[in-house]
Amino acid sequence: MREAEAGIGAPAPAGDSAFDGPVPILYDRCLVPLLFAPYAADLARRAAAFDPREILEVAAGTGIVTAALAEGLPGADIVATDLSAAMLECAAARAGRSNVRFKTADAQALPFADGRFDLVVCQFGLMFFPDRRRALREALRVLRPGGRCLLNTWNRIEDNPVTDRVAAAVANLFAGDPPDFFDRLPFGYHDIAVIEADVRASGFGTVSIETITCETLVIAEEAALGLCQGTPLRAELARRGADAVAAATHAAREALAPFDGRSVPMSAHVVTAR
Incomplete structure (x- = not known):
């Protein structure tokens, strides 16, 4: 079992948030x-059950949750934020709707008044924040009384075989100095007790955590390219030499060959806090 125990519950280094x-x-x-995409559909379904009128999404990335929220809740006003303007450009192209606004913002210092929103949503973002509890306190601050925070985080990397195989292949390729991005983040924040403690310490009262499994169809070449070059792992690899990114992508593709064209399980925790 590979677990970045030192990283569980600890603040994420700021450089790991560079997209x-x-x-x-x-x-x-x-x-x-x-x-x-599968987990975005799940979050949007859960959000719709609360029937919120004002929604804030933090760490919106390229807008897959934003689009799902806008489609499922056409009567709601949605503000989608991310620290990266480049990510939000992609989000606006995907999820541009009359009821959606986009704003570059730091989840740890939200530029919104107290009690503004009914619901705060965050998909696979909490583990990247340098100060997770501060981000959770900000989510609480901008919520109205009785408002909810809905977020998800990945389960252990061992329960996510696609990323697990890629992480192992890349580590073997650079055995003397293995990159640890995936083990450390985003899969280093999976301990349910730690997550619940962080949420409660930030001021939320009712907290529930559910672990759910989704299936994903693997295209080995695309998966290898995305995991090695579409995440901050790319920067870790680039520091290991001019050919390191290409070599890691090739190793990842070879490691994923047995999964090519197959559906493979993924596992994540969904947190609802009020």
Whole structure:
């Protein structure tokens, strides 16, 4: 079992939040259908059950949750935010609707008044914030009394075989200095007890956490490209030499060959806090 125990519950380094350069395009093309679309549909379904009128999405990325929320809740006003303007450009192209506004913002210092929203949504973003509890306190601050925060985080990397295989292949390729992005983030924040403690310490009262499994169809070449070049792993690889990114992508593709064209399970935790 590979677990970045030192990283569980600890603040995420700020550099791991860098989604710029070619990363947003590859993230959107390769990783949204592979990893994020099934869980976006799940979050949007849960959000619709609350019938919110004012929604804030933080760490919106390239807008897969934004689009699902806009479609499922056409009467709601949605503000989608992200730290990366490049990611929001992709989000606006995907989820541009009359009821959606986009704003570059830091989840740890939200530029909104207290008690503004009925619902705050965050898909696979909490693990990237340098100060998770501060981000959760900001979510609480901008919620109206009785408002909810709905978010998800990945389960252990061992329960997510596609990323697990890629992480192992890349680590083996650079055995003397293995990149640890996936083990550390985004799969290093999976301990339910730690997550619940962070949410409660931030001021939320009612907290529920459910672990759900989704299936994903693997196209090995696209998955390897997305995981190695559409995430901050790309920067870790680039520091290991001019050919490191291409070599890691090739190794990842070979590792995923047995999954090519097959449906493979993924596992994540869904947190609802009020």
